[in-house]
Every structure is written in C-alpha cells, then in structure tokens.
Amino acid sequence: MLSFTNFPRCQRLVKSPILILVRNWHKEPIPVAWEKPLIGWTKLNYDGSCKGKTGNSSIGGIFRDHKAEFLLGYAESIGRTTSTIAELSALRRGLELILDNGWHDVWLEGDAKSLVDIIVHRKQVKCAETQKHISDIKSIIPELNNCILTHIYREGNRAADKLAQLGHQLKKPQIWQHPPDEVLQIMHDDAGGKIVLRKR
DSSP states (O other): OOOOOOOOOOOOOOOHHHHHHHHHHHHHOOOEOOOOOTTEEEEEEEEEEEEEEGGEEEEEEEEEOTTOEEEEEEEEEEEEOOOOEEEEEEEHHHHHHHHHHHEEEEEEHHHHHHHHHHHTTOOOOOOOHHHHHHHHHHGGGGGEEEEEEEOOOOGOOHHHHHHHHHHOOOSSSSEEEEHHHHHHHHHHHHHHHEEEEEOO
C-alpha cells in the first residue's frame, strides 16, 4: 500500500505592507525536532548540497530505526549540478539502498519542500533532467509495501545535511555501516527529541 502525507497550504491575509512588517517582527520561532519512525519502519533522512557559484554538489543520507539507532549512512560527490538535482539524487540513492537492504516500510524525509510536494502530488515539471529523476523515484516507490514522504525543516534534517557536506570531500561513494563521528552528537540530540528553534 502506497501512502503519502498531504501538506496543508499555509495561507495568510495581507492587508498592507505595514501589517506584514509588524507581523514578521512578532512571529515566534518554530520548534523543530526529528521524529522516530514506528516499530518495524525504517526512516531515511536525505539531503543534497550545492556549493554556490561552482555548482559542485554532493548527496548524503542516514537510515535509522524506531529506536533512532543508526542502520546505514551514505554520501558521495556528484559533480557540478543544481541544488534541485542534488536533492533528487540523494533521495534516489536512498531508495536504491532501501531496495538493496530489503526494507519495505519506509519513511522518507527531506528538507526541500517544493520537491516533496511535486512528488507527493504527482506534479509535472518542465525541466527534462528533473522530470527524469522524479520518474525514477516514482518507479521505485511502488516496490515498497508502505512509503511515506514528508518535509522537515533543515533544523530537523541536520544528520543528513552533515553527511551531504562530507560528500564534498569524498573521491568515491561512501557507505557507512557504523555512524561517522561527525554525526554522533546530532544522532544523540535527535534520539533525545532535542528541539531546535527555526527563525521565521
């Protein structure tokens, strides 16, 4: 059974530019925390990284179980591309590893909301390369028993972000069976339900 989480669209009433300024000034930070998957489920947090003007990109992802214990991690440099392709490449690579490891009930989570929405709502995009990556992702998802794809703010996706950053330094793709030192503190924070405040 294939299921996706729907996201309500945030609507705001704008009456005047002055009102916008006042509202933004008084907005409270958003509390963000990583959540554990259900028992029997595997959770993938993935991320892509693109270095400004150079376009040098990398991907990373981390798999954890219902106890927030590390199952697998991956990262690699993917050359020059866009941030959009990097995000989609990170998800696609994660899905390939899911199939390789025989995980069937998975929760996929990334911090690029627009791309999550495109995949969840089955929207078409004009860019042929982007559409090809999306089509590849959509062809893998039906092979899973249950699959949920959700968005999380960057503050809740720090472990995947760290692995994607490590990817820039790699000369060849890397898969970790044990967590690298760089993500240990983040994993500890996530497992404990640490809340990170996101400024609006």
